Amino acid sequence: MPDIDWNLKVWDKAYPWPADGDEWSQQAEFCGVPYEKWKDEIVRAFIVPHIKPDSQVIEIGPGHGRWSVLIPHRIPKGILSLIDLSPSCIEFCKKRLAEHKNVKYVVNDGRRLDGIVDKSIDFLWSFDTFVHIEEPEVR
Numbered sequence: 001m002p003d004i005d006w007n008l009k010v011w012d013k014a015y016p017w018p019a020d021g022d023e024w025s026q027q028a029e030f031c032g033v034p035y036e037k038w039k040d041e042i043v044r045a046f047i048v049p050h051i052k053p054d055s056q057v058i059e060i061g062p063g064h065g066r067w068s069v070l071i072p073h074r075i076p077k078g079i080l081s082l083i084d085l086s087p088s089c090i091e092f093c094k095k096r097l098a099e100h101k102n103v104k105y106v107v108n109d110g111r112r113l114d115g116i117v118d119k120s121i122d123f124l125w126s127f128d129t130f131v132h133i134e135e136p137e138v139r
Helices: 004-013 027-033 036-048 085-095
Strands: 056-060 079-084 105-109 123-125
Touching: 004 085, 027 036, 079 085, 085 105
Parallel strands: 056 079, 056 123, 079 105
Antiparallel strands: none
16 A cells, blocks of 8 residues: 555645546446546535534545545534545645635645644544555554
């Protein structure tokens, strides 16, 4: 499995992000469902039941925010914290989500959740990120 340095090199600089994360549509294709419908179903099944308007939410490894854009309007009194080890991904998300004032952006070392107060999070979300993280960092 790739280590933190590899992940930083690839996702921060080398990967071109041709569709800002939406290029990974194979799961929808496998299910025989149009990509946008598939995304909507994922959000309705795995995110919506676990958040309220005032929820404190973390997304680990947002990349270019393909899922992030679907959360802030659902938590208008809450906060979405995007945490990534890639500074360029966080900068992209800042621009993509600029209209949302309830988003916090954190670049970290891939090992800790600095700045997150214990027991302050209502929902933690990550999609297709942990397949790139080695076991010690997951722990």
